[in-house]
Amino acid sequence: xxxxxxxxxxxxxxxxxxxxxxxxxxxxxxxxxxxxxxxxxxxxxxxxxxxxxxxxxxxxxxxxxxxxxxxxxxxxxxxxxxxxxxxxxxxxxxxxxxxxxxxxxxxxxxxxxxxxxxxxxxxxxxxxxxxxxxxxxxxxxxxxxxxxxxxxxxxxxxxxxxxxxxxxxxxxxxxxxxxxxxxxxxxxxxxxxxxxxxxxxxxxxxxxxxxxxxxxxxxxxxxxxxxxxxxxxxxxxxxxxxxxxxxxxxxxxxxxxxxxxxxxxxxxxxxxxxxxxxxxxxxxxxxxxxxxxx
Amino acid sequence: xxxxxxxxxxxxxxxxxxxxxxxxxxxxxxxxxxxxxxxxxxxxxxxxxxxxxxxxxxxxxxxxxxxxxxxxxxxxxxxxxxxxxxxxxxxxxx
Numbered sequence: 001x002x003x004x005x006x007x008x009x010x011x012x013x014x015x016x017x018x019x020x021x022x023x024x025x026x027x028x029x030x031x032x033x034x035x036x037x038x039x040x041x042x043x044x045x046x047x048x049x050x051x052x053x054x055x056x057x058x059x060x061x062x063x064x065x066x067x068x069x070x071x072x073x074x075x076x077x078x079x080x081x082x083x084x085x086x087x088x089x090x091x092x093x094x095x096x097x098x099x100x101x102x103x104x105x106x107x108x109x110x111x112x113x114x115x116x117x118x119x120x121x122x123x124x125x126x127x128x129x130x131x132x133x134x135x136x137x138x139x140x141x142x143x144x145x146x147x148x149x150x151x152x153x154x155x156x157x158x159x160x161x162x163x164x165x166x167x168x169x170x171x172x173x174x175x176x177x178x179x180x181x182x183x184x185x186x187x188x189x190x191x192x193x194x195x196x197x198x199x200x201x202x203x204x205x206x207x208x209x210x211x212x213x214x215x216x217x218x219x220x221x222x223x224x225x226x227x228x229x230x231x232x233x234x235x236x237x238x239x240x241x242x243x244x245x246x247x248x249x250x251x252x253x254x255x256x257x258x259x260x261x262x263x264x265x266x267x268x269x270x271x272x273x274x275x276x277x278x279x280x281x282x283x284x285x286x287x288x289x290x291x292x293x294x
Numbered sequence: 295x296x297x298x299x300x301x302x303x304x305x306x307x308x309x310x311x312x313x314x315x316x317x318x319x320x321x322x323x324x325x326x327x328x329x330x331x332x333x334x335x336x337x338x339x340x341x342x343x344x345x346x347x348x349x350x351x352x353x354x355x356x357x358x359x360x361x362x363x364x365x366x367x368x369x370x371x372x373x374x375x376x377x378x379x380x381x382x383x384x385x386x387x388x
Contacts, residue, residue: 059319060326069326071319232310237330240314247326250305250318257307257314264310 001045007034007208009124010134010184010195013041016120022046022112035195035208042127043101044120048109051092053080059248067091069248077126077248085111093119099130121182121199125244132255134186138242140164141183141194144285145174148214149194151183151267153242159219161201162276163284168205170281178211180204185213187259192266213267215288220273225280227287228271235269236260297345298374299386306339313339317382327380334359338373345386348374 004024006014013034018024024046056070056078067081067090076095084091089107096103102123106112125136139153140160150167152160164180178196181204186193192213200206218230218238230238239260246252268291274280303325305316313336319325331339334355341354348370355366377383 233312233330233332236309236312236314237328240316240328240330245316245326245328247316248319250303253305253316253318254307257305257309257316260314261307261309 006044006120007198008037009034009197009208010128010186010210011036011038012124012127012133013037013039014120014124015041015043016046016116017043018046018112019048019109022048022106022109024112024116033208035210039131039133040100042099042124043096044116044123045096045101045103046112046116046119047103047105048107048112049105050107051080051090051105056080071248075249077246079122084115087111091115091119093122095126095130099127099132102126117199121197124184124197126246128184128186129244129246129252129256132252134184134259135256136197136244137183137185137239138181138244139183140180141178141196142167143176143178143209143211144214144288145171146214146289147211149178149183149211150284150288151185151194151213151216152219152272153216153239154219155241156201159221159276161204163217163219163272163274163281164204166276166278166281167285168281170279171285175281175285176207176209177205178209179206185259185263187262190262192259192262213263215291216263216267216269217272217284217288218269220271222275223273225272225274225283225287227284227291228273229291230269230271232264232269236264239263239269295347295349297347297386298342298351298378298383299345300339300342301382301384304382312336315339315382317380327382329377329380329382334369335373338370342383 001017004016055073059069061068070078072078079093081091092105094103104119161180164177181201182197182199184195195210196207313331315329317327352366352370
């Protein structure tokens with residue numbers, strides 16, 4: 001087994017391991033240097049082995065590459081990704097030790113080159129909930145000049161990256177894009193902190209910074225800039241949609257809902273509609289500051 | 295008279311005052327479905343702390359919200375149908 005140290009994300013050092021036929025791609029380290037480690041490492045083992053469904057109970061299926069989420073005989077998470085490599089062969093994520101060690105089985109070792117980043121993100125998300133630390137959000141996170149982080153959750157295409165880029169452009173060095181696609185939300189001593197991750201959109205930015213969660217903004221395209229407070233009953237389901245939910249485990253889900261309560265109480269939620277033009281980022285930062293002052 | 299009960303595979307919690315339900319596997323195949331309940335639905339869910347009939351739940355709503363019987367029965371029926379479809383509520387026999 002060869003070993004490659006990955007970045008440290010939200011205090012968790014990633015360590016990739018591989019057998020002889022799997023090439024470990026250091027792409028996660030290339031532009032992203034991680035941050036200080038405070039937690040035990042997360043080991044992700046990439047193995048060339050025919051993925052097997054034996055002993056797995058299917059829970060729910062999603063379109064590729066997510067595949068079928070399953071439970072193994074020990075009641076632990078497994079994901080059978082039906083058709084993902086170039087030869088149409090499946091891949092499998094198995095839990096070795098919940099929150100700490102996962103194994104990826106590739107029918108063809110070379111598929112690991114392309115897919116290991118995806119599996120690292122998936123394993124990291126499940127390690128966060130598996131350890132009860134927090135949750136990975138499909139969201140952009142931008143640290144604003146005051147230090148607080150603005151979280152913009154949403155599916156691909158809603159304009160997370162555009163808004164993150166506008167905020168960075170308009171606010172200059174006082175703002176930092178932690179990621180325009182995936183943000184780790186971790187509760188530390190009762191404070192909800194948003195951490196940057198290396199997982200960003202194709203043209204996006206990412207940084208290993210962090211800050212307390214200050215506000216949540218759901219983005220809508222169109223019209224002059226407008227910021228509308230969202231009541232909890234509207235914000236909660238929107239936020240839930242953007243979180244990697246551990247729906248195979250009652251205990252993990254109960255912990256996650258506790259975190260969600262902290263998130264929703266920690267940060268006011270808004271809907272921000274805007275046309276993507278220079279100045280929209282500045283407008284939003286000023287409007288959020290005015291809301292805070294009020 | 296059919297009685298209804300909460301499915302065991304549902305995790306519930308009040309999140310900033312709102313009742314959130316998440317279907318957790320197993321059973322039912324609805325793993326990952328989640329629901330943020332309005333005030334009426336949350337009252338129905340909370341009253342199903344043990345198996346109850348549609349009529350029992352409707353009477354509870356009439357008392358709690360001072361609404362008329364037709365409205366209460368309609369609310370309960372809609373909620374039960376919806377939640378049974380998602381395997382969040384199950385039939386509990388006679």
